[in-house]
Amino acid sequence: THFGFEKVPEAEKAKRVYKVFENVAQKYDVMNDAMSLGVHRLWKDMLLHVMHPQPGARLLDVAGGTGDISFRFLDYILYQQERRKRRAAASSQTPSWQDISDKYPTEDRPQESRAVVCDINKEMLKVGKQRADSMGITSGLSWVVGDAEELPFDDDQFDIYTIAFGIRNVTHIDQTLQEALRVLKPGGRFMCLEFSKVTNPVLAKLYDVYSFQVIPVLGEVIAGDWKSYQYLVESIRKFPDQEEFKGMIEDTGFFCVQYFNFTGSILHQVFLQ
Ligand code: SAM
Secondary structure, eight states: OGGGOOOOOHHHHHHHHHHHHHHHGGGHHHHHHHHHTTHHHHHHHHHHHHHOOOTTOEEEEETOTTOHHHHHHHHHHHHHHHHHHHHHHHOTTSOOHHHHHHHSOGGGSOOOOEEEEEESOHHHHHHHHHHHHHHTOOSSEEEEEOBTTBOSSOSSOEEEEEEESOGGGSSOHHHHHHHHHHHEEEEEEEEEEEEOOOOSHHHHHHHHHIIIIIHHHHHHHHHSOHHHHHHHHHHHHHSOOHHHHHHHHHHHTOOSEEEEEEGGGTEEEEEEO
16 A cells, blocks of 8 residues: 555554554653644644633543643633633622622532543553643543543533544544544534645645654654554544545534644644534
């Protein structure tokens, strides 16, 4: 095949993916910065700006790895709460969030915002938990080992489902999307960050050189693991393009599916509302 891709049998893929992330877990965050020159932070920030979560929102972050999306989610909510407080304080007529919430009996109050990080790989979650500890995050966050294709959650539980750089790693995309729909509350949002097909031919050429010649070298130098990073590049190339992926999401039963191309469509973001 193109670039000499190795054909991995379907039954082998999950095992292979597990090994890759088990191997890279400790170096995962450093590698993300190195490979994307820090740009993955901006992509994740963008996701949060589009999401614009409000206090009380419940997030399920699937393939959540070391927690980047969930940390941002909790930060964003804190920021929203602070803003509300400040706005209320600026106008003496407006009751503060606290005044309002004190008037309601406990059971009527909005639930506490929560983020659940779900990942199939316990090594990735372990690194995530260590990060949470070092940031002093003590509430609103939980870590669950689980498969995106068979989520360990009841129906209608979450307001927002995110999957960032994760869906290309699953064996059955359709099954993963059905599970997302199942665990989301009616009206909930599915949001996905994923690499995609680059449309500009000049950029596409540069991207190819970077992906196939620079990334595995970085993988070897920083994480001592050429093969895992070669897998990463291959998995990006095999993923459906923007329109095809959008069609798959619609076929699952989601409405208003939109995508945005970022950074010359190296990355795209899909969400529905
Ligand atoms: N979302 C994180 C981020 O943006 O930094 C981590 C992304 S990392 C590239 C991909 C993650 O997908 C890995 O942590 C891997 O263990 C997880 N993963 C792969 N297959 C999965 C599956 N079937 N179910 C849940 N997680 C899976």
